[in-house]
Amino acid sequence: MTSRLRIALIVGLAGVVLVTLIMAPMLMSTFPSFLGGGSVTDCADDSPKFANVSDTAQSDIPPEYLALYKKWGQKTGVQWTVLAAVGKRETDHGRSNLPGVKNGTNYAGAAGPMQFLISTWGGKSKIKVSSKFNGYASDGDNDGYGDVYNPADAILGAAKMLKRNGAPGDLRRALFTYNRAIWYVEQVLEIARKYASDGTLDLPPEADPACDPPIVEAAPTDVVRKILQYALAQRGKPYRWGGTGPEGYDCSGIIYMAYREAGLSIPRTTFGQWPFGKKISEGDEQAGDLVFFNAGPGTSSNNPGHVGMVVSPGKMVEARCTLCGPIKVTTYRDRPNIVGYTRPLQNPKVLEQLRSLGVT
Template sequence: MLRLFVRVPPSDDGNCATQFAIGVGLFIAGVVTIAMVVIPLATVNQSVANLTSGALKCTSETEQVEASGYAENSIPENYLEIYQRVGEEKGIPWNVLAGIGQVESHHGRWDGPGITEGHNDWGAAGPMQFGALDGSAAGNSWGGEPIMPVEDRPEEGYGQDGNGDGIVNVYDPEDAIPAAADYLLDHGAKEDIRQAIYAYNHAWWYVDEVLEWAEKYAEGSYTASASIATAVNCTLTADGNFIGSAPDDLVQAVVDWALAQRGKPYVWGGTGPNGFDCSGLVMRAYESIGVTIPRISQDQWNFGPRIPKGQEQPGDLVFFDVQRPGEPPGPGHVGMVIGDGLMVEAWCTNCGPIAVREYDSPNRAPIMGFTRPLEAPEAKAQLENR
């Protein structure tokens, strides 16, 4: 965990228009096809999103995947039991925890430094490789000493006594695995599992490798999106409606389609079906109901009436002030409003998969405004002629 990787804060700098213009040639050459290879992604089966009439539905039961024969034969029996128990207790996929345990320490079986005692060169320790050394590159996310009595555990840190033996021990999988689960949860695992794994170790190759192992450990197919559905579809607005509930069935179909793309990768110049850029996602969402809107964000900004801030509703588009020299004038990023300050978006190459995020955030570029595409005369004409 937390090796020598520098995390680059996500930004809105990936201008959809420029990416599309440059990306057309690359797409023809096949580069985008390579980028769109579906990477195995993990699912937190906290909720089941049913694409039926009306809004996406919310259920809250936890469903853990069964262990594959490969998992039963390759993971030590005690580790497999802990992964599965902690996954059930914490509401996080046990096989993702197992993927981290495999990549970090071969489930405690590596004989390198820091697995059963001491620290590695970056200050990480234990089978889940928590930062456990003050002043080291990895820091001390464990909190306190690697091994300490429960009463000595500081308030800060993720170290815990998972087996109730009175000792908080980073080298004990019964303590380290639930601590890893809490770390992932605190870093948004229920909204974006890939981003949470990235927070655990700041490298996208690491995320991919963990999820490849998670897929091997799962019985049957394993894909990502339900984890994000939990945060969106099981949340109520101030009016008592589920997030993502649109004002009418037509807009609801657009919102449902966009939400169903969560977990798919951001692809530069992508218009689906396996990956999208920001404007490609919203274009295809409206296309799903037979309405054609412009391809790039700058042109989308001029399609449909502007909506005052505070009056936006699910299905509206939110545009961001991302502009660079040589690009067309207008906003360079767009997302789809789903309610209560949230949007579904394809953000940027290094920002994780398509997901739900806040749009009015200090970490984002300034908002230029909102539009309502179905109120555009062109859209109304298209709907009348369907």
């Protein structure tokens, strides 16, 4: 290799490292706000998905870390195996003695068992967590502080970061944002599969058909059951602007097609669906109703730009955005900018359609 080529390679590699260190905190701080909030739901706290622990995981992960991975994986809707794999790859679950794991930072400015850049943690290794956005600083042990060296805080922060950037559906994107290297993504996914007793990276309960029967059976009518069955069956498919399936949907497209599956015609777009249904007071919404948000360019409190379908109290199925991961069931009452709720089934045109179908 010539000296000129060596110099070029060294300069090129240095540039990659520099761009990574600069861009990582910028990407964390500039992702759209709509990627946050709206936690993913679960079926039950004892879901069998979180009992999926292999012998490898049992022997390799310290019990206190395993409990935290499972706890925060379930709470945020991120596969615990992926959280654990990040912890393994970064610091061997906090056992590494490399710089930055237990104190200080490494050469890149990362710290703690999950190796957060201090700039994305909130600017300091330990900060008081407030209601304001604090980077990814998190209080996992309820002491009021986000401590990057505290496993309870760091693992919760990592779960939030992965969730914000694509998990549980788009793991490759989420992991690439965590550490911008393809080899890193592949290594983490390989470890995660070894930690799962069935060797898979299945979505957590928010996309698990085992969640469906209680939701569908609780629907108020057969028509609503049919609507819910169609909508829930689309989980895991990607958001696609203007999409009405079967490969992908946008927010109003999945609702339009779910109603059509039940033999009913409603407007295609969010802007058309908002004035179409009967307005429902907050707290009175039920399965099949729609919840609207002031979100997206050109929208307002009188012209909402995003919609989800209520599947049970506090939960909705939605196709949110390209960067938000696949279609899933999420919570909505903790989301900002809710404009209101409507019941399309009470529109006079829909009532007439129901009568023609023999439904009274």
